[in-house]
Amino acid sequence: MDSRGNRDEEAFFERLAQAARPGLRAPSRLKSRIYSRLMRQAAESGPLRSLTATQSAGHELCVFEKFVQVLPVGARLDSVNYCRFCHGRVLGERVEGAPIPWSGCPYAEFQRH
Amino acid sequence: MQEDGLDSPPRLPTVPSLDDSLVDGIREGDRKATARFVELHADAVYRFVYHRLDRLEAVDDLVQEVFLSAWKALPLFRGESEIRTWLLGIARHKIGDYYRERLREPLISDDLDSESGPDSLAGFPDIDARLDGERLEARTRQALSTLPDRYRAVLIWRYWDQRSLAEMAAISGNTEKSIERLLDRARRIFKKRWDDG
Numbered sequence: 001m002d003s004r005g006n007r008d009e010e011a012f013f014e015r016l017a018q019a020a021r022p023g024l025r026a027p028s029r030l031k032s033r034i035y036s037r038l039m040r041q042a043a044e045s046g047p048l049r050s051l052t053a054t055q056s057a058g059h060e061l062c063v064f065e066k067f068v069q070v071l072p073v074g075a076r077l078d079s080v081n082y083c084r085f086c087h088g089r090v091l092g093e094r095v096e097g098a099p100i101p102w103s104g105c106p107y108a109e110f111q112r113h
Numbered sequence: 114m115q116e117d118g119l120d121s122p123p124r125l126p127t128v129p130s131l132d133d134s135l136v137d138g139i140r141e142g143d144r145k146a147t148a149r150f151v152e153l154h155a156d157a158v159y160r161f162v163y164h165r166l167d168r169l170e171a172v173d174d175l176v177q178e179v180f181l182s183a184w185k186a187l188p189l190f191r192g193e194s195e196i197r198t199w200l201l202g203i204a205r206h207k208i209g210d211y212y213r214e215r216l217r218e219p220l221i222s223d224d225l226d227s228e229s230g231p232d233s234l235a236g237f238p239d240i241d242a243r244l245d246g247e248r249l250e251a252r253t254r255q256a257l258s259t260l261p262d263r264y265r266a267v268l269i270w271r272y273w274d275q276r277s278l279a280e281m282a283a284i285s286g287n288t289e290k291s292i293e294r295l296l297d298r299a300r301r302i303f304k305k306r307w308d309d310g
Contacts, residue, residue, distance in 0.1 A: 013272045013300065024273060026159035030173050034180045035151045039144060041184060048142035057138055059145030081144070106148030 031110040032092035039081050047079035060104035062088075083107070136196075140187055151180065154200055161201050164265065165208050165258045167215075167251075175211060179204045256306045264299035271296055 042048060051069050055061055061069065064082055083089045083106070091098040092107030100108035138146025155176070162175050182203050190199060257265050270276045270284070278296075282289045 013268070024156075024160050024163060026155040026176065027173075030159070030176060031151050031155045033173075034155060034177050035148055037177060037181060038147050038151070038184050041181065042142040042147065046142065048144060049138065053141075054138075054143050054145055057134060057143060057146070059138075059143070079142075083144070104145075106144065106151075109148060109152060 027096055028098070028110040029093055029096050032089070032107050035106055035110070036083070036089060036093060039083060043081045043084075048081055050078040052078065062102050062104035064102075065104070136187070136190065136192070139184070154197055155180075157197055158200055158204055160269070161204050162208065164254055164269070166211065167255065167258075169251075171211065175204075175207055178207055182207070252307070252310055256303055256310055259306050260299065260303060263295065264302055267292065267295050267299050268303060 039048075049057075051061060051065050054065075055069075064086060068077070068080075068082060086105075088100045088102060088105050088107045091100055092110060097111055098107070100111060102108055135146050135149060139150055158179050159172070159176050162179070163169075163172050166172055166175065179200060183200055186203070190196070194202075257268065260268070267281065270281050271278075276284070278289045278292050281292045285292065287295075
């Protein structure tokens with residue numbers, strides 16, 4: 001193909017790429033919903049990994065989980081899915097790019113990437 | 114015989130695999146490991162599904178189904194393949210189910226155009242352009258969905274992910290020349306499918 005033909009072809013594909021959304025990524029709302037569903041399934045199938053064990057595995061806890069961790073609660077409450085009651089989850093599931101300020105919050109992480 | 118006549122097709126890009134501790138974490142109900150699992154792979158599964166479905170509104174639900182099925186099957190995952198390859202395999206099955214289901218749907222002609230005359234669009238000058246854009250996108254997705262995986266991959270890398278030939282060569286472990294040849298074939302086949310569509 002000659003160079004003009006190549007240029008035309010490039011222009012054709014550039015136009016298509018613009019139409020079909022470049023750098024396509026999963027919406028943060030979808031990631032949030034998937035995560036919520038997985039955690040709900042996990043909680044229904046048995047106790048979640050304790051916050052202490054989660055932290056020992058090298059993961060950062062969010063501010064609410066840290067709060068629960070210092071309370072004198074039993075192991076049963078240490079394995080509750082606290083995201084279920086958090087408005088960070090509601091924001092994450094409903095608002096694309098939601099302003100969730102807490103570090104260690106999965107829903108906040110989904111907004112950043 | 115391969116469609117493009119290449120003796121050795123480019124390898125698919127390698128992706129970081131979940132390490133054993135992360136898989137164990139998900140199996141044991143670790144919140145953060147599960148979040149990492151979604152974060153690492155949702156984009157790839159989303160892109161895979163997005164370019165293969167004929168209806169955009171079905172993409173989110175199908176991607177979600179892929180992750181739910183994967184989570185249920187995770188105890189059976191033996192690490193013989195990359196977790197992303199495994200996830201995309203599940204996605205492929207779900208897409209097959211989706212199209213099988215679509216074939217069972219009755220054909221309904223709602224003929225909306227005949228109900229709304231040309232005047233109904235008055236005052237909305239952008240709507241034609243938006244519809245054109247949507248049609249173009251739908252047609253592009255349709256043409257992409259008919260391509261063999263490596264042709265689709267190479268076009269998406271180049272034009273949607275904006276990767277250079279050098280990057281694509283590095284990702285796939287091939288030379289720039291072979292990527293260029295593959296890209297050339299992919300473009301020609303895409304154009305043919307596009308024109309036929």
